Amino acid sequence: MAVPSSGTTTTTLCNHCERDVPTPNFDLHHAHCIRNLERCTVCGDMIPKTRAKEHYQDTHTPVACSQCGESIERELLVVHERDKCIQRIVVCGYCDFPLPAVELDTHLDMCGNRTELCNPCGKYVRLCEKLAHDLQFHEGNSDGIGLSSRDHNGENGHSSPEPSQRVPRERPREVSHHKYLLTLAITGIAIIIGSFVLQRRNTNQQQ
Known part of the structure; x- marks a missing residue:
């Protein structure tokens, strides 16, 4: 036509x-x-x-994700590995600990229920409620007022997410498996060294 x-x-x-x-x-x-x-x-x-x-x-041949093994169209693999793979490494917004995304919700439930001292009012506040607490009781204050003891001391430099914002920050920061394994290795070595030093100290005290 x-x-x-x-x-x-x-x-x-x-x-x-x-x-x-x-x-x-x-x-x-x-x-x-x-x-x-x-x-x-x-x-x-x-x-x-x-x-x-x-x-x-x-473009369309299914390939296996190297992290979770799920079969994904080749052209979608990069997006899957970056944003959707349950085994991609992300970072907790409360403590900056790297872990697989599939474990994030469980970790946030535990980590977000930890309490820290709020300097302005002297109360201990759960991390998952910290932002709501600051908005309700310390809104408009500056110069560190309304920050928890950890924030006041500059340990993390950012406030904790609201309960409704369970995913840390805008999007969980991704960490390579190499860095994740390196973190675990360093932690393990530190534990071994600490145990050895403690054992030596106990032995010396007994002598």
């Missing part, structure tokens, strides 16, 4: 690729389109027939 364009040339809709083609060129376009192009059944893009298999393998 010929459709007048904004100029003087009319266009005709190609029923194969669904593009408007200048009517004078339609017969040539249609013959070329039918012969050389096909629509991808997955994404709907028009693909050269000679590259259809390559397009599917490069």
Whole structure:
């Protein structure tokens, strides 16, 4: 069907690729389109027939996520690993501890229920309620007023999330598996050294 364009040339809709083609060129376009192009059944893009298999393998072939093992379309793998993988490493907004995303909610429930001293009023406030507490009782104050003892001392430099904002910050910071394993290794070494020193001290006291 010929459709007048904004100029003087009319266009005709190609029923194969669904593009408007200048009517004078339609017969040539249609013959070329039918012969050389096909629509991808997955994404709907028009693909050269000679590259259809390559397009599917490069774009839509399922691949296993290296972290969680879930089968994901190749073109979606990067987004999955960055934003959706349950085993990606994120950081707790309360204590900055790196852990797999699948464990985050459980960790936040425990970590957010810890209490810290609020310097202005001298009360101990749960971390998950700290922001609401500051807004209710210390709104508009400055120069460190309304901060907990940890914030006042500059240990973290940021306030805790509201209970409704259980995911830390805008989005959990991601940490590489290498850094995560390094953190665990350092922690383990510190525990071993501490145990050794304590054992030596007890031995010396007994002597």
